[in-house]
Amino acid sequence: MARSGLLASVIAAGFGLASPVLAQPTVSIPAILELSGAGAVSGTNFRDGMLMAVEEINAKGGILGRKINNQLLDTQSDASISRAQVQKVLDNDPHVILGPVFSGSVLVSMLLTQQAQIPQIVGGEAAAITQKAHPSIFRTSFGQQFSMPKIANYIRDGIKAKSVAVLWVNNDFGKGGRDNFNKEMAARNIKVVADVSTESGQADFSADVVKIKAANADAIFVYTNEEESARFLREARKQGIRAPLIGETTLLGQKVIELAGEAANGVRGHVGLTVDAPIPAVKEFAERFRKRFNYVCDHNGIKGYTAVYFIKHVTEKVGKFDSKAFAAAAHGITISPNQEPNILMEASWDKNGDIDRDSFLGEVVNGQQKIVEILPKLGK
Amino acid sequence: MESFIQLLISGLATGAIYALIAVGFSLLWQTSQTINFAQGEFVMLPAFFILAAMNAGAPFWLAALIGIALSVVVLGLLFKVVIVDPMLKHGVLPLVISTIALSLFLKEAAKDFYSSQAQPFPTLVPATDLDVFGAVVSTQSLAVLVVAIATVVALHLLLHKTRLGRSMQATAQNPTLARILGIPVERMVLYTFLLNGVLVAIASILITPIYLAKFTNGEVLGMAAFLAAIIGGFNQVRGAILGGIILGVLDNLSAVYISSQYRGAFPLLILIAVILLRPHGLLGRAEERTV
Numbered sequence: 044m045a046r047s048g049l050l051a052s053v054i055a056a057g058f059g060l061a062s063p064v065l066a067q068p069t070v071s072i073p074a075i076l077e078l079s080g081a082g083a084v085s086g087t088n089f090r091d092g093m094l095m096a097v098e099e100i101n102a103k104g105g106i107l108g109r110k111i112n113n114q115l116l117d118t119q120s121d122a123s124i125s126r127a128q129v130q131k132v133l134d135n136d137p138h139v140i141l142g143p144v145f146s147g148s149v150l151v152s153m154l155l156t157q158q159a160q161i162p163q164i165v166g167g168e169a170a171a172i173t174q175k176a177h178p179s180i181f182r183t184s185f186g187q188q189f190s191m192p193k194i195a196n197y198i199r200d201g202i203k204a205k206s207v208a209v210l211w212v213n214n215d216f217g218k219g220g221r222d223n224f225n226k227e228m229a230a231r232n233i234k235v236v237a238d239v240s241t242e243s244g245q246a247d248f249s250a251d252v253v254k255i256k257a258a259n260a261d262a263i264f265v266y267t268n269e270e271e272s273a274r275f276l277r278e279a280r281k282q283g284i285r286a287p288l289i290g291e292t293t294l295l296g297q298k299v300i301e302l303a304g305e306a307a308n309g310v311r312g313h314v315g316l317t318v319d320a321p322i323p324a325v326k327e328f329a330e331r332f333r334k335r336f337n338y339v340c341d342h343n344g345i346k347g348y349t350a351v352y353f354i355k356h357v358t359e360k361v362g363k364f365d366s367k368a369f370a371a372a373a374h375g376i377t378i379s380p381n382q383e384p385n386i387l388m389e390a391s392w393d394k395n396g397d398i399d400r401d402s403f404l405g406e407v408v409n410g411q412q413k414i415v416e417i418l419p420k421l422g423k
Numbered sequence: 424m425e426s427f428i429q430l431l432i433s434g435l436a437t438g439a440i441y442a443l444i445a446v447g448f449s450l451l452w453q454t455s456q457t458i459n460f461a462q463g464e465f466v467m468l469p470a471f472f473i474l475a476a477m478n479a480g481a482p483f484w485l486a487a488l489i490g491i492a493l494s495v496v497v498l499g500l501l502f503k504v505v506i507v508d509p510m511l512k513h514g515v516l517p518l519v520i521s522t523i524a525l526s527l528f529l530k531e532a533a534k535d536f537y538s539s540q541a542q543p544f545p546t547l548v549p550a551t552d553l554d555v556f557g558a559v560v561s562t563q564s565l566a567v568l569v570v571a572i573a574t575v576v577a578l579h580l581l582l583h584k585t586r587l588g589r590s591m592q593a594t595a596q597n598p599t600l601a602r603i604l605g606i607p608v609e610r611m612v613l614y615t616f617l618l619n620g621v622l623v624a625i626a627s628i629l630i631t632p633i634y635l636a637k638f639t640n641g642e643v644l645g646m647a648a649f650l651a652a653i654i655g656g657f658n659q660v661r662g663a664i665l666g667g668i669i670l671g672v673l674d675n676l677s678a679v680y681i682s683s684q685y686r687g688a689f690p691l692l693i694l695i696a697v698i699l700l701r702p703h704g705l706l707g708r709a710e711e712r713t714v
Contacts, residue, residue, distance in 0.1 A: 080639070083539040213684065240684055246634040246643055249433035249564075250678035250686070257426045270541045270635060277633070281561035282429060283552045302543050302635055306550075 069112035070105070070364055072097075072354060073132040074141040075152065080120025081244040084269040084298045085144040085343045089166055090115065091336050092347030093141060096385065106355050107364070120243075122147045129155050137161055138364050139354050144343060146172060147215035153177050162370050164350045166343060169219035173395040179370030181353070181396040183346035184292070185315045187223040189397065193418060194264070194291050194313040195227035197404060202287055202311075204261035208237035210251060210275065212267040217243075220266040220291065236260045245271055248278040255284070262287045265294050269341075273302030280306035287311060295405050295412050297341040307407045314403040316342035319412045324380055324387045345387065352385040353378065391420070428558035430675045436564045437633075438671020439571030443626040444648035445655065445663035446578065447619035452657055453595035454615040457507055458519050461526035462623070463645020468529055469494045469627035470544055470636040471537050483545045491624040499620030503613060526641065533638035541635035547628070567629045574625050575664055578618075582660065591615060650690050654697050656707020665706055669693070 074093055077086030093113070101110045114132060118125035125148035132140060133155060140156055143149055144166030153172065156163040162179040165172065170188040173180060198204050207228060211221040221238070228235050237258030239251050252275070255263055263286050265275060272294050279288065280303075290312040293299065297318070300307045314320075318329035318340055328348065332340040354369075356378050361368045377391040390400040404416040444466055451457040459465070472493045476486035506525060510518040547570065551562045582588035593601040594611040602608050626644075634640050647670055655666025670690050678686040703709045 079534060079539045084541070087540060242687070244639070246640070247437060247674070249437070250430060250675045251683060253426050253429050253433075253675075254679050254683070256429075270637070273541070273543075274633070274635060280550055281563050283559040283561070298540070302541055304543060 067105075068109050070107075070109040070358075071112045071114070071132075071135055071137040072139050072141060072351070073112075073114040073116065073135070073137050075116050075118055075125055075128045075132065075148075076142045077120045077144050077148070078115075078117040080118075081268060081270065082118075082120035082143075082145045082148075084341070085166065086118070086120070086142075088298075088341050088343035089142065089144050089347035092332065092340060092344035092349075093351055094347075095332060095335055096348045096351035099385070100351065100355055106358050107362070109364070111351075118143050118145070118148050120145060120148075122151045125149075126151045126155065128152075133159050133161065138358070138366060139164060139369065141347070141350055141354075142166060144346075145214070145216065146219060150175075150215055153180055156180070160370075161366050162373070164353065166346050167216065169215045170223055171215070171219060173397045177396070179366070179373075179396070181373055181392055182398045183350045183353075184342065184398065185402065186397050187220045189399070189421060190291050190313060190315060190402070191220065191223040191227045193402065194289065195224070195231055195233075197311075197313060198228075198262055198264070198289060199231045199233060201404070202262050202289065204233060204287075206234045206236045206258075206260045206262075208239070208255045208258045208260035208263045208286075209235055210237075210239045210241060210255055210263065210265050210267065212243055212245075212271055213240040214243045216268070217241075217266055224264060224266065241267060241271065241275075243268065243271070246274060248275045249282070251275070252278045252282045252284065255279075256282060260286055262289050264289050266291060267293070269293055269296055269298045270302065272296075272299045273307075276303040276306040276310065292316070292342055295407060297339045297412070300407055300410060300412065301339075305410065308409065310407045312405065313418075314342070314405045314412070314414070316345045317403060317405065317412060317414065318345065319405070319414055320388075320403055321414055321417070322388060324384065328385075328387055349386055349390070352383055353390075356383045356386065389420075424556075425558040426679065428556055429560060430679055431672065432555070432558075432560050432568065433564050434672035434675035435668065436567040436571065436671070437630075437674070438668035439568055439575065440626050440630045440667070441644075441647045441651045441670050442664040442667025443571060443574060443622050443629075444644060445651035445667045446575070446660050447622040448648050448652045449655075449657060449660055449663040450595075450615050451619055452652075454591070454612045455507060455511065456515055456518075457511070458515065458522065459619075460519060460522040460645065460649075461529060461641075462648055463641030463643070464526045464529040464533075465494075465498045465619070465623040465641070466627045466630065466644045466648075467636075467638065467641040468498065468533060469624040470631040470640075471533050473628070474537070474542055474544065474636055477545075487628055490628070491621060494624035494627075495617050495620035497620075498623060499617040500613070502620075503616040507616070526645070530638050530641060537638070539638065541637040544631040544636045546632040563632070567633075570625070571629060574622070578622070578660070587614070647690075650694055653704060654690075654693055656704025658708060659704070659706045662704050662706035666704070669705075 097111045097113045116128040125143045129152040139162045146167035146169030149165045149167035157177045164181050211217040288310045292315045357373045361372050378386045379389040399420045402418045403414045469490045473486045473490035476489040510521045548566045552559045590606045591611045651666035651670045652663045656662025677689040
């Protein structure tokens with residue numbers, strides 16, 4: 044009898060009918076990320092932060108007893124591919140979808156998750172993402188409508204600039220940022236004397252720097268993706284730009300500093316998330332990340348890591364794998380490190396899925412990002 | 424005026440790099456009817472050879488020499504022996520398709536074996552500002568310009584002032600007659616491929632500090648070199664040089680004085696104008712082929 048039972052088990056396993064004892068049930072949380080193309084820096088950082096969290100959670104038994112099945116798909120930094128990848132994972136009945144990071148990719152793929160009513164945790168910062176009545180979209184970083192007022196106040200009060208030149212990347216992320224930034228400048232009577240658009244993946248910035256330099260602005264605001272930011276900084280250094288270079292998170296990122304080298308020194312700006320934040324939990328995370336992946340994580344790594352713990356916390360609060368109940372519970376939630384230590388910093392999500400938490404003013408000094416001030420949550 | 428001088432110098436520097444790549448394009452076409460659509464990837468790859476050598480502990484100058492040597496062997500010798508020789512006997516089109524396949528292979532290989540992310544790359548000289556007629560000009564731009572021009576001049580001297588160069592030109596112009604005159608045609612063709620390996624490696628060393636080392640760099644550079652070669656004249660080295668410089672300068676000037684958003688369209692407009700008004704290129708000569 045025992046032998047026939049064993050034989051039946053072997054046959055069942057052979058047909059993929061493994062018993063519950065042998066195969067622990069999983070929960071599908073796929074990720075659609077920019078693993079190649081212009082957004083590879085952002086996507087791979089997000090991926091690695093996410094993988095770290097998934098490994099940690101699975102090592103402790105998963106979420107509600109189910110291990111996370113974290114299928115990973117590459118958007119190649121292309122909006123149409125990201126849409127196809129989201130469609131692909133929706134066919135597998137996911138609990139929540141992670142990514143993409145690029146705003147353009149988010150904006151085209153979120154229509155699918157809206158129809159399917161599946162929560163989507165994204166890395167995009169374009170203001171429009173949370174203004175489209177998607178019932179279950181959530182950010183992992185500030186939307187531009189929250190970050191631009193902070194940077195505008197800094198340019199007015201910290202730099203005391205009366206005129207500013209803007210260099211932005213002509214995609215959904217850059218255009219949204221530029222529109223919000225210019226609106227905030229107008230509200231503060233700061234004149235935009237040069238408005239220079241650049242292309243995603245652009246390699247040569249010499250003409251753009253000449254144009255910016257000729258405008259002779261009190262400050263220069265740079266809003267491009269990581270690699271383009273580094274190329275711009277190198278060219279700005281080459282052409283001897285002296286005006287303060289101001290950015291929002293990306294310009295002060297670790298990868299930009301690594302790529303731009305000494306040309307990044309002196310860059311200042313607002314930083315939504317950073318491993319250099321004077322917060323012990325963030326520093327401890329950054330060290331574990333560096334040991335695990337052998338490089339210094341940027342803000343996207345923190346976004347990927349905390350996104351998974353956000354899912355874990357909300358799901359455990361709901362007590363079941365119900366995507367609609369997840370979205371309902373996540374709106375208006377505040378998660379503190381006391382409740383979930385790996386959320387790293389207290390964070391709140393509003394009814395639109397926008398996130399609010401402390402942020403920072405930083406400066407690059409000797410190839411290191413240095414935090415000079417902590418800005419409180421907007422809701423405080 | 425200050426802006427114009429800066430634009431001109433940086434445009435000349437970039438244009439001179441395009442010219443180096445376009446010259447290689449043109450040389451391969453002239454000697455072996457090889458249209459190398461992997462030429463952009465040939466410029467991307469030596470940067471990764473150099474970075475790999477530096478990661479192994481070599482100083483930059485030694486890594487650059489290793490990069491040039493590997494480029495000559497892999498992108499010159501192996502390219503000819505493994506791809507061009509077996510495919511050329513089947514005609515130009517199969518060879519073109521093979522070089523397109525090679526470009527995809529090189530791009531994906533660089534991504535898989537090195538990184539999908541951009542990597543910093545050392546500059547030839549430290550960044551110091553110089554005053555040129557009131558304009559602040561970087562020593563880095565000048566260094567790129569000087570090295571690129573020196574390479575083009577050395578190439579010109581090699582092709583026109585040495586016996587080897589004249590033999591290579593004779594092979595390019597009429598291989599049958601060159602063979603009758605006792606010129607070792609096969610060896611001359613091989614030398615052209617090796618020379619292209621040197622040119623793309625130098626172009627790589629000059630352009631990568633600006634572009635950063637990334638597997639996608641070849642897309643932009645290959646297109647720029649192809650356009651430069653057609654605009655200047657595919658069958659003339661001096662045409663490829665002129666085409667590269669026109670492209671580099673025009674790109675900079677149009678981005679500032681016309682529109683930065685439409686800058687990518689201007690080289691194509693010039694290409695259309697050249698095809699309509701002077702189909703064999705600005706300095707090229709009309710050719711007839713029996714097909």
